[in-house]
Amino acid sequence: MAEAQRTGTYLQRFPGSSTPPAEGTESEQLKIIELEESTQMLTIKNLHATVEGTPILKGIDLEIKPGEVHAVMGPNGSGKSTLAQVLAGHEAFEVTEGEVLFDGQNLLDLEVEERALAGLFLAFQYPVEIPGVSNLQFLRTALNTRRKANGQDELDSVSFMKLAKEKAKQVDMSPDFLKRGVNEGFSGGEKKRNEILQMLMLEPRLGILDETDSGLDIDALKVIANGVNSMRSDDRSFIVVTHYQRLLEHIVPDVVHVLAGGKIIKTGGKELALELEEHGYTGLGIDDAEATG
Numbered sequence: 614m615a616e617a618q619r620t621g622t623y624l625q626r627f628p629g630s631s632t633p634p635a636e637g638t639e640s641e642q643l644k645i646i647e648l649e650e651s652t653q654m655l656t657i658k659n660l661h662a663t664v665e666g667t668p669i670l671k672g673i674d675l676e677i678k679p680g681e682v683h684a685v686m687g688p689n690g691s692g693k694s695t696l697a698q699v700l701a702g703h704e705a706f707e708v709t710e711g712e713v714l715f716d717g718q719n720l721l722d723l724e725v726e727e728r729a730l731a732g733l734f735l736a737f738q739y740p741v742e743i744p745g746v747s748n749l750q751f752l753r754t755a756l757n758t759r760r761k762a763n764g765q766d767e768l769d770s771v772s773f774m775k776l777a778k779e780k781a782k783q784v785d786m787s788p789d790f791l792k793r794g795v796n797e798g799f800s801g802g803e804k805k806r807n808e809i810l811q812m813l814m815l816e817p818r819l820g821i822l823d824e825t826d827s828g829l830d831i832d833a834l835k836v837i838a839n840g841v842n843s844m845r846s847d848d849r850s851f852i853v854v855t856h857y858q859r860l861l862e863h864i865v866p867d868v869v870h871v872l873a874g875g876k877i878i879k880t881g882g883k884e885l886a887l888e889l890e891e892h893g894y895t896g897l898g899i900d901d902a903e904a905t906g
């Protein structure tokens with residue numbers, strides 16, 4: 614840990630002390646490590662996951678602090694969506710090793726609904742259609758369930774409609790879409806806008822966008838990016854899975870990770886995405902076999 618960061622960390626934990634211990638005794642070092650973990654929103658340690666018995670994630674380590682946006686890039690089939698789905702609790706994936714802490718709770722012990730109530734939101738690569746359930750019904754139930762879980766009053770119909778229309782406008786979506794079945798007959802781009810609308814309404818603590826930019830025209834891409842940017846705050850974080858630097862021009866990440874063969878093989882700042890754009894994965898020395906493990 615850098616000295617300045619170590620000092621800051623120590624003073625946060627022990628505000629009465631003027632300086633941290635030089636290199637620290639063992640127990641002091643342990644306290645600092647504990648504090649480091651407690652200041653993370655999400656801590657993924659040595660995460661392994663399989664699908665139908667095939668190992669896909671092979672030891673992911675990742676730490677996200679409140680307020681940070683992390684981009685996850687990587688070749689096709691490297692495990693990016695699997696990581697997103699495992700965090701959201703998709704039943705097709707089995708976690709075989711490792712740990713995930715979300716705001717200090719063991720995320721892997723929580724049911725899918727409990728994860729959502731705890732503030733995790735996944736915008737799908739292929740948003741599902743729910744015919745027969747209108748967007749409005751869906752949003753209202755989801756929002757009020759989350760509010761109740763947080764000890765807040767449910768929103769009455771008038772306040773809810775006002776909020777829904779305001780947020781629909783923010784993603785450039787006609788209010789007519791609110792009355793239609795969830796994603797029913799929506800175009801690819803409309804489905805992605807609808808995902809962002811849901812996110813804007815639910816105000817998650819951690820938003821995960823799984824290739825939300827795929828198939829979007831440039832205007833829709835900006836709408837999505839503006840939606841995310843409007844939500845950026847000191848206590849909300851995002852994981853943005855994408856293949857393209859163009860999204861990251863609009864949603865500027867704090868950290869960029871490259872996932873290949875089920876592991877994070879490189880981490881850097883936003884310039885890493887530019888490097889990838891320019892040189893490709895082979896330029897980073899990642900060959901096809903390594904990419905898919």
Ligand SMILES: Nc1ncnc2c1ncn2[C@@H]1O[C@H](COP(=O)(O)OP(=O)(O)OP(=O)(O)O)[C@@H](O)[C@H]1O
Nearest residue numbers: 664665669687688689690691692693694695696705
């Ligand atoms: N339900 C499933 N059944 C079988 N194999 C699966 C399933 N889901 C994912 N996989 C396999 O897991 C591997 C990783 O897939 P994943 O979708 O996580 O990759 P990705 O990095 O998101 O790829 P892309 O960039 O192409 O979207 C792939 O080889 C994929 O075929």
